[in-house]
Amino acid sequence: MLRFPSIKNLTYGVEQVVRRFPLVVVAAAFKAVMLYILIESPPVPNPPPLYLKTTLVLFLALPLFLSLHLVAERRKWSLGVLAAGVLGVVALLVLYYFTISPSPIQRDYYRFGMFLVCAHLLVSFAPFVGYDEPNGFWQFNKTMLLQFLTATLYAGTLYIGIIIAVETVRFLFDVTYSTRIELDLFVLIGGFFHTLFFLNGFPAQLDLLEAQKSYSRGVKLFTQYVLLPLEVVYLLILYVYTAKILIQWQLPEGGVAYLVMAFSVAGIFALLLLYPIRDSAEERWIRLYSQRFYLALFPLIVLLGVAIFRRIGEYGVTENRYLVAALAVWLTGVTLYFLISKKDDIRWIPLSLCVASFLLAVGPWSIFAYSRQNQAERFGSLLREYKLLDNSGKIASADTLPREDYERLVSGIRYFRDRNEINTLTPFFSALPDTKNQQEVATQMEYQLNKAVNVKELQLGNSGRVDYAISGNTDMFGVNIRGFDYMISFNLYSDASREDEAGKWKLTASDRGSKLVLSDINNEEIAAWDMAARFTEIEKQYGMSTFLVDSKFLTFDRPGMRLKLEKFSRSGGYYSYQGVLLMKER
Known part of the structure; x- marks a missing residue:
């Protein structure tokens, strides 16, 4: 007979979660409140930055506080040490808050995404740093994955059920809701209750996981008969494509880099799912497949490198291209490690990715600083190469410019326009509009550039894209x-x-x-x-x-x-x- 959990059991479960992870619950509650305010606030041209910036910070606070609680629990920290850790995390979050632009732009969201990946990866390995417990690490992450899927199922079912009830009341009684109730419920259930459901199933004694030998037969069958055959199919497709470009002796398309990355990540994930039974006498094929998989990756890594560096050579470094190039280097390192090392410590996968995500988001070597520097240097180099600058360093009339290089210059202008950094190129132009409107300034730059040069094969016809913007104030x-x-x-x-x-x-x-x-x-x-x-x-x-x-x-x-x-x-x-x-x- 199906038994539903009683109110008493639900209350007890919530109480245990609050006692064990108080900071995470508080952060989840405040995040839901901030999202509610953002949803219900009327749209205005320049919204106050407090709400949005605080929401981004709270998204990061959840995994960071969860990592802190898990480490403190595993190492049995005293209250004083835990308080010091909390102050350290809060200090980092406050510092991050002040690095976000008043009106967040593309760069801020990109950096936020990288920090979010870094923080979630930290949860996966932080409690096991300093402990030689690879099986415990695997069991912990398996439990987290299953608990996340279970929480998503519960929260999704609850949300759909309540939404059906809300719409039924609206239809039958002609009720008009004064709030955006669908989004409000999504925030409440998905942003808060989902967190409670997720935390409720966390293993209480992490030190006992290393001795746990349970392995789901369903996971094995899914990996063996679904994931791995798909991997083989995609491997064959990519190898046939590699043979094609070798026969035709042409460079690969830039988009193939993303296909190789997706294939590689899926393959590594499949092998991680099989990790506990890799040395089983009955499953020796797993060890053999693992070695063959990493060997088969090498030609594809070369293909990945050629594809992404072709795009970099044509249009310079952007955040996406820098990130893919960095991931190609990381993938090479992981492949060499699992081929050479006698101890396949899978903890290095999230640990190395976490460190890479953080380092690529900060400092002069970050994807933002380096790509900005590269694009500016390429822009200036092209202007000097075709002698487009006068004695004062401003764009002046010049001879015919190849269409490919003209498009590279236009691409550079739009790169800085899209990132609200168009002022980087202002030294090359004269008589620009005195406005903060990036679109208007960039449009004038393209106008001056086009007037200064004759471009070969510029006509695009109906297949090209042409943008126009009204002069003066476009607000x-x-x-x-x-x-x-x-x-x-x-x-x-x-x-x-x-x-x-x-x-x-x-x-x-x-x-x-x-x-x-x-x-x-x-x-x-x-x-x-x-x-x-x-x-x-x-x-x-x-x-x-x-x-x-x-x-x-x-x-x-x-x-x-x-x-x-x-x-x-x-x-x-x-x-x-x-x-x-x-x-x-x-």
């Missing part, structure tokens, strides 16, 4: 709405649509985005704009590339309404645009 939050009653902001691409909050009107980008249609709640057309025709008009006036465009080209006036675009682009015959629609009461 859509500063749109003058005098004389209008409604404003609908939109960011549309091919065949997408956008409804206003009241549900009265809908904007649709139809026919691959070449036509923008305004319709009412009954889908009856109110107005339509021929975006393709306007794009052609802009093209004739400004040519191909990214320019500051006079606002008249991106403003459409109709009786009782005004369409004002901020960005307008075409890629492969598909159009996309963003802006606002102003309307009077009809």
Whole structure:
């Protein structure tokens, strides 16, 4: 007979989790509160940085405090030593808080992701540092994985059940909720209760795990008959591709680097699942497969290196390329270790990855500092190579420039634009707009660059991408709405649509985005704009590339309404645009 846990048992389980991991529970609760505030706060142009930055810090606090609790429990720390450890972790989190930009940009989120990976990897091995217990380490991580999957199942089932109840009440009783209840429940269940479910199943005595010999037959069958055959299939595909590029004597595509990395990680994960039975007399094939797997990796590692360094040679170092190159070096080291070492200590895998994640995120050697330096040097080097600079170091007129190198220069401008670091290139340009708007400054840079050079084979036709931005202030939050009653902001691409909050009107980008249609709640057309025709008009006036465009080209006036675009682009015959629609009461 199925027995559900009683309230008493649930209360006892929560109490045990709070007693054992108090800091983790507190961090999870505050994280849920911060996420709730972010969800329910009205959108504003410049939101206060406190909430978002604090949320990022709390995401890191959870695994760090969990590692601290586990180490303190394993080593039986005194209250004083634990307090010192807590102060150390808090100091690191406060330091991290002040390194985040007031308005977090791509670099901040990238660094946060690397720190998050580092912190979670720390949980996997921290309690076993200084203890020669590889089997205990494996059993601990197996328990964590199964507990995470179980907690996800419980939390997911609970969330779906409550959402069905919420929507049923909405449908039957015509109830309107004043909050974004679906997201609020997701934060509460996924951000807080999931943590409690997860922590409730942690093994209490880590020192006893080394002697534990249990191994799930289901894990063995899944790995042996599902994961490993798939690995063999992908290995054959990658080897056939390697043979193809050798026969054709061409460099591999840059994207193959990610395929090799995915294959390698999946293969190592499969071998980790089989670790406890690798020396079993009945399972000698595992040891043989392990050696053959790492030997088979070497040609693919070479392929990986050639692919990523080809991309670096063409377009310079970016964060992604630096990271993949670093992972290729790490993969080479791991492969050599398991081929040469007589003691296959699997703890080195998360330990080395944790250290690498941290080192690549900080310092002058970090993926951010080095890629920024490399892109700036490449940009300046290309300008000097084609003698594009005058005596004052500014871009001036020059002879014809190959299209490939022109695209490298444009790529450099967009690299710094996307990272809010466009000021890095300002010494090379003159008469730039006095604004903090990165898009506007970058657009003017591309305009000056295009005017200064003649580019071979620049025409891209319908298969290329062209972006336009209105001149002057492109801040859509500063749109003058005098004389209008409604404003609908939109960011549309091919065949997408956008409804206003009241549900009265809908904007649709139809026919691959070449036509923008305004319709009412009954889908009856109110107005339509021929975006393709306007794009052609802009093209004739400004040519191909990214320019500051006079606002008249991106403003459409109709009786009782005004369409004002901020960005307008075409890629492969598909159009996309963003802006606002102003309307009077009809």
